[in-house]
Amino acid sequence: MSSKKKVALVVGAQGVIGRNLVNHLTELGDWEIIGLSRRGGESSGPVRHVPVDLLDVDDCGAKLAALTDVTHIFYAAYQERPTWAELVPPNLGMLVNVIETVEPVAKGLEHISLMQGYKVYGAHLGPFKTPARESDPKHMPPEFNVDQEEYLENRQKGASWTWSAIRPSVVCGFALGNPMNLAMVIGAYGAISKELGLPLRFPGKPGAYDKLLEMTDAGLLAKATVWAATDPRCANQAFNINNGDLFRWNEMWPKIAKFFDLEVASPLPMSLDVVMADKEPLWNEMIEKYGLEPHPYKDVSSWAFGDFVFSWDYDMFADGSKARRFGFHEYVDTEEMFLKILADFRRNRIIP
Incomplete structure (x- = not known):
């Protein structure tokens, strides 16, 4: 260096x-x-x-x-x-x-x-x-x-x-107003599901629930x-x-639901970009009710990107061994990553 x-x-x-x-x-x-x-x-x-x-x-x-x-x-x-x-x-x-x-x-x-x-x-x-x-x-x-x-x-x-x-x-991390933030999609979707008294349903394509994928x-x-x-x-x-591990939504989804104290119901294919389009008034009510930071709905909803990721009814992963051969050996447990980011959203009053 x-x-x-x-x-x-x-x-x-x-x-x-x-x-x-x-x-x-x-x-x-x-x-x-x-x-x-x-x-x-x-x-x-x-x-x-x-x-x-x-x-x-x-x-x-x-x-x-x-x-x-x-x-x-x-x-x-x-x-x-x-x-x-x-x-x-x-x-x-x-x-x-x-x-x-x-x-x-x-x-x-x-x-x-x-x-x-x-x-x-x-x-x-x-x-x-x-x-x-x-x-x-x-x-x-x-x-x-x-x-x-x-x-x-x-x-x-x-x-x-x-x-x-x-x-x-x-890529998952703590950021708002980003068009490609899956963690924020999950955070907002989970919070709204709970507010409506609904179980957490996987909204992706049939077949996407059990395919192998990874995150960074x-x-x-x-x-x-x-x-x-x-x-x-x-x-x-x-x-x-990449993080260095693989997962399937059918195993990860119940762990995400547990974070929100929600039950898991059977997957139901739906476009988040469509079904969440009318939820801005509800989100604004949640900001008042729970004392959340007053972030605009558009900054906490990347629904089209969520639809894109949840549409992958095929395996989605790459070989990360080249970086390791060249000397980079860091890794992250993906389950811990999701739960940490969601906890960060909650601690920063982004979600209740």
Whole structure:
């Protein structure tokens, strides 16, 4: 690891991945951190937040061209779009705007870390080869994760910096207002089920209840991301990062129900995005009744993402042994992860 000054540029610093990454870098104590996001944030200690529209080239130039001290770029930004093809232009464009603004001025740049996911393996399209491995062949485009990695590979040729691609499963952590936070989906769904006097029913597709899958804890992911960015052995490599265990919803669901003191009833396929669309008035009543923090309903409900995850009626896991072979040996028990995050939501008055 380099002993010189380390300056991290965390792109997407307000998402569940970015926030945990900023927290981990802060705890390490030897990093200066610059967080980029659309809405910015409160700067304190070694962390400085910069609000920027990453799709606006001029705004990127105005806000990022002075970041000459950056040594590591951690890219975890994402913009949602309704189709796979529509995801490509904004998500590739944001990465290009960041790199082509910062790289020419950051003469001490050492590494660019790219956050990806199992979409690289076609996991979002249907049943795919499991366990997925970093060496697996590519699938038919469109896929912005692949386009981003190819851009980095081409940009890196002849450069002094290196890159890494980090591929987590579903990332779970404490964050609000994130379109892909499964833990918050479960927390809000469980709380509303209890308020209505209902058992906790698994809402996914028939067949999804008993398939094998895995998760990635956001704190574990932060550690792995910094490890890959600072260990020379990881240069220009991709790594699957997961908790290290597998589970099935039919075993996990009763344990989640127990957290809410709820009974479990038979699964009932339903779109959360549809059946929870009218629950905002109820949520507002719950805020008053239980003295919850007044977070808008839209910030605690990622129902469409919940529908996506609960639709996987096929195995969803990847081989994480490459990271272990390269030296990363951390793991997280997934049951403990879910219960800890739900307890954090309760302690912070997000759910009753």
